[in-house]
Amino acid sequence: MELSSKIYIAGHNGMVGSAILRYLKQKGYTNFLLKSSAELDLTNQEKVALFFESEKPDYVFLAAAKVGGIEANNTYRGQFLYENLMIQNNVIHQSYAHKVKKLLFYASSCIYPKYASQPINEDALLTGSLEPTNEPYAIAKIAGIKLCENYNRQYGCNFISVMPTNLYGPNDNYDLNNSHVLPALLRKFHEAKINNKSTVEVWGTGEPKREFLHVDDLAAASFNLMQNYSLDISVNIGTGTDISIKNLAELIKKIVDYKGEIIWNNDKPDGTPRKLLDVSLINSLGWKYSIELENGIREVYTNKFLKK
Numbered sequence: 001m002e003l004s005s006k007i008y009i010a011g012h013n014g015m016v017g018s019a020i021l022r023y024l025k026q027k028g029y030t031n032f033l034l035k036s037s038a039e040l041d042l043t044n045q046e047k048v049a050l051f052f053e054s055e056k057p058d059y060v061f062l063a064a065a066k067v068g069g070i071e072a073n074n075t076y077r078g079q080f081l082y083e084n085l086m087i088q089n090n091v092i093h094q095s096y097a098h099k100v101k102k103l104l105f106y107a108s109s110c111i112y113p114k115y116a117s118q119p120i121n122e123d124a125l126l127t128g129s130l131e132p133t134n135e136p137y138a139i140a141k142i143a144g145i146k147l148c149e150n151y152n153r154q155y156g157c158n159f160i161s162v163m164p165t166n167l168y169g170p171n172d173n174y175d176l177n178n179s180h181v182l183p184a185l186l187r188k189f190h191e192a193k194i195n196n197k198s199t200v201e202v203w204g205t206g207e208p209k210r211e212f213l214h215v216d217d218l219a220a221a222s223f224n225l226m227q228n229y230s231l232d233i234s235v236n237i238g239t240g241t242d243i244s245i246k247n248l249a250e251l252i253k254k255i256v257d258y259k260g261e262i263i264w265n266n267d268k269p270d271g272t273p274r275k276l277l278d279v280s281l282i283n284s285l286g287w288k289y290s291i292e293l294e295n296g297i298r299e300v301y302t303n304k305f306l307k308k
């Protein structure tokens with residue numbers, strides 16, 4: 001990408017898209033194409049075709065998607081499959097049709113088999129059954145990876161895809177029914193503290209282990225790959241270390257300075273027992289995470305909940 005390149009960030013209002021935009025602006029890029037979902041519904045084939053026809057972007061970051069935590073994935077199963085397939089089919093196909101130089105597609109670490117051996121290497125893709133609660137979302141993302149891969153093979157495109165681990169950072173979603181575990185816990189503990197509640201209920205057993213990456217680190221990794229990587233292997237992006245949900249809850253309790261008790265609701269599903277990515281490929285390409293979990297959560301908590 002050159003500084004004058006026309007860059008379309010699909011989903012620029014979201015957590016990932018906004019981090020890419022911040023990062024590229026810092027690097028001196030200025031020529032952005034940005035459309036909210038209200039301005040351009042990416043599930044609409046005709047509108048997406050017209051947009052690419054008139055704007056002809058050079059580079060595309062495809063970070064628009066229907067995204068949510070375990071409850072949302074499990075409840076809105078049809079929507080997660082349909083909307084994600086439509087968004088990615090439209091954007092990837094029009095990127096091919098209008099000769100986009102390079103596209104980066106955001107998949108997710110939940111596309112790996114539920115019982116993949118840990119840490120999960122890129123070659124574990126399609127080697128076993130998926131976690132049932134997010135199967136529709138994972139099927140859509142796998143289709144997106146395969147679309148990129150096969151457009152490269154058939155048409156000579158330069159479309160790459162990445163598998164980020166669980167992300168957190170500015171512009172995260174804090175809706176308690178629809179959010180991922182880390183922002184949901186931050187909000188629960190914060191509200192319990194300011195409302196002087198003696199307990200906080202947390203879903204599941206606390207046993208599963210998860211890996212968390214600050215979205216600004218993802219933006220740096222994405223930039224590295226956009227500049228230096230063009231293979232068909234979808235690249236894992238993570239820290240290579242994980243933490244149990246129990247320990248995460250204790251860490252957030254400490255950061256928020258909440259003095260009450262944690263109650264575990266075992267009626268809620270745990271999801272995949274462990275999901276740690278093997279990050280040796282991205283590390284070998286010269287990128288490593290830089291924001292430690294405790295520092296990252298402190299920064300997010302201060303900016304989101306403590307600053308006026």
Ligand SMILES: NC(=O)c1ccc[n+]([C@@H]2O[C@H](COP(=O)([O-])OP(=O)(O)OC[C@H]3O[C@@H](n4cnc5c(N)ncnc54)[C@H](OP(=O)(O)O)[C@@H]3O)[C@@H](O)[C@H]2O)c1
Pocket residue numbers: 010011012013014015016017035036037038040041042043062063064065066067083087106107108109163164165166167168171172173180
């Ligand atoms: N969050 C994570 O932990 C995580 C982990 C791994 C991978 N990822 C991947 O990263 C990507 C971005 O995730 P995120 O966390 O940034 O999600 P997000 O904050 O929910 O942002 C998603 C964006 O997609 C846009 N969008 C949704 N439906 C659209 C439609 N029909 N037409 C146009 N735009 C639409 C939304 O635009 P508006 O705001 O304008 O409505 C929103 O800004 C996703 O592909 C996700 O799978 C995320």
